[in-house]
Amino acid sequence: MEQFYILLLFALFVLAIVDLTVGVSNDAVNFLNSAVGSKAGSLRTVLIVASIGVAVGAVFSSGLMEVARKGIFNPSQFFFDEIMIIFIAVMITDVLLLDLFNSLELPTSTTVSIVFELLGASVAISVLKIIKADDSLSTLSQYINSDKAIEIIMGILLSVVIAFTIGAIVQWISRLVFSFQYEKRMKYVGGIFGGVAITAITYFILIKGIKGVSGIPDSFLVFVEESRVLLLAACFLFFTFISQVIIKYTKYDLLKIIILIGTFALALAFAGNDLVNFIGVPIAAFQSFELWQGAYESTGILPSEFAMNSLSGKVETPTYMLVFAGMVMVVTLWLSKKARSVMYTEINLARSGEGQEKFEPNFLSRFVVRTTVNLTEICSQVIPTSIQEKIGKRFAKPSEKRSRRNDDQPAFDMVRASVNLMVASILISIATSLKLPLSTTYVSFMVAMGTSLSDKAWGRESAVYRVAGVFNxxxxxxxxxxxxxxxxxxxxxxxxxxxxxxxxxxLCIALLLLIRSFLVYRKKQKKIASEEKIDRTSLITINEIISDCSENISQVIKRISKIYSDVIDNLGLQDLAKLKKSKKQLKKLETEIEGLKSDIFYFIKSLDESSVEASKFYILTLDSLQDMLQSIGYISKNSFSHVNNNHKNLKFNQIRDLKRIDNKLDELYTRIYKDFDARSFDNIADAIEEKNVLLEHVSSLIQKQIERIRSTETSAKNTKLYFGLLLETKDLITATISLLTLFDEFQQNYNRIKK
Known part of the structure; x- marks a missing residue:
């Protein structure tokens, strides 16, 4: 019997290690995004600071795992075997749920997950116990602390409203004071700003960061609580003086110092207080096992008879477990790619300027943006023009000679990053002292979104996408x-x-799902890396433009050729699943072409004066690719629809004729993309000459189908599909040859100019 529970404990601690990795991967966004997004230091520097904070918070945590033992349910109402069922169910769920959010690259709250998992598992066991005992469900309140769940829900709502609003207001005032050319104004008001920011972060460390640290005398915590005003005033004066000295007499950037201190503070609080979310359940299970084992050895009591009254008391976690947990968290912080994916989701939502958007707009985001625009217009009619102009100058970004987007540039400046950390620290400190149920994750995220809005990072070009992301x-x-x-x-x-x-x-299902998640994510990252192209805003010379267009043409033709062949083959086989797969490949290609079109503005802005004429060639190239995409889109979508609607299959002769066209197109496309891959354009003219032969072949098939209709054809749906395939194939050939002609003419003109 003991062996079974020992194995169960082993499984729980293995799950705890996995939970630490997936949990840190998601929660890292709370303390990394401001420093990484503003590039206050290299990623290595930021990770070192965060690692120190995590290690200190984990090692010196008192490890009082109250939530896992008695925060959600009343242990005295359960027996040992029932408690272990609750704990193993919770850990399996937590690992899978957090890994799912990591794979989706979305931040969530590990506190919410563990609380509702404990609630769900304990409610299920309680209901089963009640049914077995033939009691009334009204007795459920004896088993469950439902107030905790209500507190968490209130925490979500409070965090969303309060953090977003305060973040937006403080950032608006900060930008009004500093503007975007904050370097000049730091000499005058930087000391006060530094005093406020560092004081807020220091108070956050005292209130939230060391709350769970062992070895801190209760008298010190009482002093901090009772002398709050005096402590804040002293810290403000001291740090204002130090900040002014740093600005005036050193070359150190005060904002970088503030950001790195804030990063350390949030990492410290995360490890010190959120550790319970990852190892609290296995440790509570271990303590439960020790309690039962002692009773079993002395009295022989069975697991189904041993009540867990003793679990309600305070039991500290062994230090070695905390040290090990801290090591796992630090290693995960450095090695987890999913952590960085989740982090960049938030950074991209908060970044200044336009670019590739992760989220699609929805009805709610459109409504919010439209309402905001209307309210802004109303306000502009009320506020005097002179005041609007003065405010506009404070929010005007410095003009650049060329508009380029560069991955090496910060997503937002250090003023906003400092405000993010300062406001989050203040709100969490106030909530902790007032015992309000604000969530660290939710506060950090919503403050970042609020500062983004007031900083005009969400312009008319991007607002609907960013708001949709926030709602997601x-x-x-x-x-x-x-x-x-x-x-x-x-x-x-x-x-x-x-x-x-x-x-x-x-456990086997969980293991398989985790392995599958890892393999799918790795495959996705490899695919992204293999398809990653150069930033088109960095294209300046004609040679670079020709090279990029060659790459685009080669990739699009290669993929269109594959989609066309797959559709013709699977249409003949009536294979709906593979036709659906072709539709997905088409959708992805459409998204990529749309991305190229979205880059046109930045591309033209970045060209040097001698290459501006090439912009027309680039635009016409994309137009031809779009025409090809529309043709293959019709072919793919209508073939899928025909089979999906269970219409009659095309006749053997029709499939055979389409396959012959496919073979000819495949030969042509293979030659084209191989030449473009090799940057050898001498054979383009030969490919262009094949146009008439291919078009005549398609025309002959159209005539043949007309004759079939007059004699043997009996299906109107087949005729519609077949004619559609032939006509769109004709358009596809025409668009391809037009693209080659355009490229050939531009290439020849460029060669003549070079000579």
Whole structure:
């Protein structure tokens, strides 16, 4: 019997290690995004500072895992075997849920996940106990602390409203004071700003960061609480003086110092207080096992008879466990690629300027943006023009000679990054002292979004996408709660009835899902890396433009050729699944072409004077690629629709004729993309000459189908599809040859100019 629970504990601690990695990967965004987004230091420097904060917070944490032991349910109402069912169900759910959010590159709250998992599993076991005892469901309140769940929900709502609003207001005032040319104004008001920011962060460390640190005398914490005003005033005067000295007498950037201190503070608080979310459950399980084992050895009491009253007391976590947990967290911080993916999701939502948007607009985001625009117009009619002009000058960004987007440039400046950390620290400190249920994750994210809005990072070109992204993330928080509750309840129920077999099966399923998630994510990253192209805003010379166009043409023709062949083959086989796969490939190609078109503005702005004429060639090239895409789009979508609607298959002769066209097109396209890959354009003229032969072949097939209709053809749907395929194939050939002709003429003109 003991061996079974020892194995169960081993599984729980393995899950705890995995949970640490997936949890840190998601929570790292809370303390990394401001420093990384503003490039206050190299990624290495930021990670070193964050690692020190995480290590200190983890090692010196007192490890009081109250939430896992008694925060959600009343341990005295459960027996040892039931407690272990709850804990294993929670850990399996937590690992899978956090890994899912990491794979989706969305930040969520590890506190919300663990609380609702504990709630779901304990509710499920409680209901099963009540049913078994034939009691009323009204007794459920004896088992569950439902107030904690309500507190978490309130925390989400409060965090969203308060953090977003305060962040927006403070950033607006800060930008009004500093403008975007803040270097000049730092000499005059930088000392006061530094005093406020560092004081806020220091108070955050005292209130939130060291709350769970062992060895801190209670008298010191009482002093901090009772002398709050005096402490804040002293810190403000001291740090204002130090900040002014740094600005005036040193070459150090005060804002960088503020950002790195804030990063350390948030990392310290994260490790010191959120550690319970990852290892609290396994440690509570270990302590439960020790309590039962002692009783079993002395009295022989069974797990199903040993009540867990003793679990309600305070039991500290062994230091070696905290040290090990801290090591795992630090290693994960450095090695986890998913952590950086989640981090860049938030940074991209907060970045200044336009670019590739991750989220698609929806009805709600359009409504919010439209309403905001209308309110802005109303305000502009009320506020005097002179005041508007003065405010506009403070928010005017310095003009640049050329508009380029560069991955090496910060997503936002250090004024905004400092405000992010300062406001988040103040709000979390106030909430902690007043015992308000604000979430660190939610506050950090919503402050960053609020500062982005007031800093005019969300312009008319990008607002609808960014707002949609914010709603997606907020929606994900509520989904976290619902999924965590439901999945943990389901797993607990399965284990309650299936016992060891159910645990084994669930662990195997969890392992397979994690492996699959890892492989899918790695494949996705490799694919992104292989398809990554140069930044088109950095194209300046005609040679670079020709090279980039060659790459585009080669890739598009190669993929269109594959889609066309797959569609013709699978149309003949009536293979709906593979036709659907071709549609997905087409959708991806459409997205990439749309991305190229979105870059045109920046591309033209970045050209040097001698290459401006090439912009017309670039635009016409994209237009031809778009024409080709429309033709293959019709062919793919209508073929899928025909099979999906269960219409009659095309006749053998029709499929055979289409396959002959496919073979001829494949030969032509293979020659074209090989020449473009090799940057050898001497054979373009030969490919152009094949146009008439291909078009005549398609025309002959059209005539043949007309004759079939007059004699043997009986299906109107088949005729519609077949004619559509032939006509779009004709358009595809025409667009391809037009593209080659355009490229050939431009290449020849360029060669003549060079000579």
């Amino acid at each position: 993330v907020i929606g994900g928080w509520f989904v976290t709660a619902m999924v965590a509750f439901s999945a943990a309840a389901l797993f607990a129920t399965l284990i309650f009835y299936g016992e060891g077999w159910a645990i084994s099966i669930l």
